[in-house]
Amino acid sequence: MSTLTAGTETPRNAGPARPAYRVSTRGVLRSEWAKLWSLRSTWITLALGLLFLVAFGLIAATRYRSGYASGTLDRDFASSTGLELSLFGTNFAQLALGVLGVLITAGEYSTGMIRSTLAAVPRRLPVLWAKAALYGTVVLVVGTAGAFAAFQIGSGILSGTPAAMSLTHAGVLRGLFGAGLYLGLVGVIGAALGMLLRSVAGGISVLVAALMLIPGLVTLLPSSWQGDIGPYLPGNAGQAMYALTHDATTLSPGAGLGVFLGWTALALAGAAYRLVRTDV
Amino acid sequence: MIEAQQLTKRYGEKTAVDHLDFVVRPGTVTGFLGPNGAGKSTTMRMIVGLDAPTAGSVTVDGRPYARHRAPLQEVGALLEAKSIHPGRSAYQHLRALALTHGIPRRRVDEVIDLAGLGSVARKRAGAFSLGMGQRLGIAAALLGDPRTVMLDEPVNGLDPEGVLWIRTLLTSLAEEGRTVFVSSHLMSEMALVADHLIVVGRGRLLADTTVADLVRRAGGDTVTVRTQDPARLREALAGPGVDITGQVGSEELQVTGLTAREIGLAAADHGIALFELTPRTVSLEQAFMDLTRDAVEYHATTTADRTPGRAA
Ligand SMILES: Nc1ncnc2c1ncn2[C@@H]1O[C@H](COP(=O)(O)OP(=O)(O)OP(=O)(O)O)[C@@H](O)[C@H]1O
Ligand SMILES: [Mg+2]
Numbered sequence: 001m002s003t004l005t006a007g008t009e010t011p012r013n014a015g016p017a018r019p020a021y022r023v024s025t026r027g028v029l030r031s032e033w034a035k036l037w038s039l040r041s042t043w044i045t046l047a048l049g050l051l052f053l054v055a056f057g058l059i060a061a062t063r064y065r066s067g068y069a070s071g072t073l074d075r076d077f078a079s080s081t082g083l084e085l086s087l088f089g090t091n092f093a094q095l096a097l098g099v100l101g102v103l104i105t106a107g108e109y110s111t112g113m114i115r116s117t118l119a120a121v122p123r124r125l126p127v128l129w130a131k132a133a134l135y136g137t138v139v140l141v142v143g144t145a146g147a148f149a150a151f152q153i154g155s156g157i158l159s160g161t162p163a164a165m166s167l168t169h170a171g172v173l174r175g176l177f178g179a180g181l182y183l184g185l186v187g188v189i190g191a192a193l194g195m196l197l198r199s200v201a202g203g204i205s206v207l208v209a210a211l212m213l214i215p216g217l218v219t220l221l222p223s224s225w226q227g228d229i230g231p232y233l234p235g236n237a238g239q240a241m242y243a244l245t246h247d248a249t250t251l252s253p254g255a256g257l258g259v260f261l262g263w264t265a266l267a268l269a270g271a272a273y274r275l276v277r278t279d280v
Numbered sequence: 281m282i283e284a285q286q287l288t289k290r291y292g293e294k295t296a297v298d299h300l301d302f303v304v305r306p307g308t309v310t311g312f313l314g315p316n317g318a319g320k321s322t323t324m325r326m327i328v329g330l331d332a333p334t335a336g337s338v339t340v341d342g343r344p345y346a347r348h349r350a351p352l353q354e355v356g357a358l359l360e361a362k363s364i365h366p367g368r369s370a371y372q373h374l375r376a377l378a379l380t381h382g383i384p385r386r387r388v389d390e391v392i393d394l395a396g397l398g399s400v401a402r403k404r405a406g407a408f409s410l411g412m413g414q415r416l417g418i419a420a421a422l423l424g425d426p427r428t429v430m431l432d433e434p435v436n437g438l439d440p441e442g443v444l445w446i447r448t449l450l451t452s453l454a455e456e457g458r459t460v461f462v463s464s465h466l467m468s469e470m471a472l473v474a475d476h477l478i479v480v481g482r483g484r485l486l487a488d489t490t491v492a493d494l495v496r497r498a499g500g501d502t503v504t505v506r507t508q509d510p511a512r513l514r515e516a517l518a519g520p521g522v523d524i525t526g527q528v529g530s531e532e533l534q535v536t537g538l539t540a541r542e543i544g545l546a547a548a549d550h551g552i553a554l555f556e557l558t559p560r561t562v563s564l565e566q567a568f569m570d571l572t573r574d575a576v577e578y579h580a581t582t583t584a585d586r587t588p589g590r591a592a
Binding site for chain 2: 019031034040113118
């Protein structure tokens with residue numbers, strides 16, 4: 001490593017033994033992958049998300065079955081399908097998985113790790129893309145597996161009831177994959193919000209507001225507005241991706257996916273803008 | 281080699297770095313000195329692209345840090361603020377950084393040993409003491425085997441053995457031909473390792489000089505002589521690099537460039553009687569304080585009217 005050369009103006013006058021390192025997309029992906037799995041919070045939160053997804057689906061199916069057997073099903077519940085009951089946990093799982101997304105990015109700011117990360121990858125954007133892509137894929141896989149598990153277990157419980165369904169039932173496969181994809185995108189949105197707001201608390205608040213509070217608040221609007229705005233909100237558009245039945249007040253699965261992808265892209269664009277523009 | 285041209289950073293009203301021009305050359309240790317809030321850490325963050333300059337520019341080996349193919353191989357930096365996730369072990373932290381550049385696992389083990397972290401490498405970094413955290417930061421800085429090593433107050437929190445380790449490390453890095461840039465507000469510490477000094481105060485460049493020169497300029501090697509025959513003594517001592525001042529008619533002379541011993545011997549040779557021969561010692565800290573007196577941001581006496589500097 002003896003580079004006692006005077007002409008340091010030329011940057012590439014390395015000694016013979018100098019290894020040729022370079023930042024590559026593959027390298028950034030491997031680094032982010034290692035970072036993801038080296039934190040205990042990843043394992044705990046993913047397990048929690050999976051547990052919510054499966055356990056709440058199981059509870060919903062069990063309640064339906066016991067209500068059906070005793071003839072005490074309330075009306076809303078009575079019209080549920082097997083798919084809806086099994087995917088009942090999606091609402092809870094999305095919280096855990098979205099929060100982990102926020103932690104993955106905002107956690108770098110709260111700990112100061114971001115300075116090491118961006119000193120290694122000073123072009124910055126590859127870090128955001130790598131985090132979003134890797135975490136999105138992990139949640140997609142976990143979410144899809146969880147949705148299938150919840151449905152299979154639920155089917156067992158529901159067999160013999162009007163809600164019973166099998167995988168071959170029209171729309172079921174699409175719904176299960178749709179739920180996995182929805183959760184994956186929620187993970188990406190969480191990561192983008194964390195990068196955008198640089199604060200764990202801020203990121204979680206905005207995530208919860210976007211997915212759960214705003215749809216509720218919109219019901220306070222005049223009903224003509226509700227019909228125009230409601231379906232396009234992130235939470236509602238996302239639900240359309242995995243719902244079995246669609247009516248005038250909801251988007252079709254394809255349109256829901258399109259709108260939800262739009263929200264994801266918006267969050268990512270905001271995150272990218274702030275990442276490139278602001279000091280750390 | 282680090283080159284700053286008119287480098288400026290403003291945070292709102294506050295100018296943290298004010299039109300700095302300097303060059304940090306390879307092969308020597310360059311100290312970066314200045315009182316609290318002088319803008320040292322801000323300058324270092326701009327060098328590695330974490331903060332964008334408001335005006336001016338800074339390059340490393342001819343281009344902005346972010347434009348290098350392997351930035352970690354170009355500059356290894358230890359920053360002032362913590363830059364580690366407490367939930368990862370030292371090994372996991374270094375390994376994650378290494379992966380971005382394709383730096384082999386072997387090198388990770390090497391820097392862990394180099395920094396003396398072998399026994400704690402698998403422990404969570406959150407449980408590290410201040411000094412161990414600092415060692416991990418230095419290990420990360422050396423990871424890419426960088427041409428330029430830049431350390432912001434590296435001896436912070438280190439025990440005497442650690443301080444000695446840093447001194448030896450800095451000197452050997454410079455001997456290998458690397459550019460070594462180290463900040464501190466302790467002049468005495470810098471004088472032990474640095475050859476060259478860049479002194480800043482309130483964001484401005486105060487001096488770009490060598491340690492020896494700074495001491496000389498502060499009058500550090502002046503000897504006061506009182507003699508029976510000032511005129512003859514002046515003649516006897518005159519020579520290159522020797523500066524003699526004194527009032528006409530006074531017995532007293534101020535001599536720089538010669539030691540008290542040399543003056544005494546010369547006077548004896550010429551048979552001139554001396555009444556007093558006093559070396560005036562100016563400590564390095566004194567030299568530093570003289571230089572930065574007007575630029576000290578946060579005097580200990582100012583209380584209510586000024587907010588203190590950022591602690592981080
Ligand atoms: N992110 C920031 N936002 C606002 N002001 C800042 C920021 N970073 C630094 N400053 C201000 O800029 C000035 C220079 O700070 P800097 O940390 O660079 O000084 P320093 O020379 O490293 O001081 P010290 O010796 O105490 O570490 C200070 O007045 C500080 O308050
Ligand atoms: Mg500082």
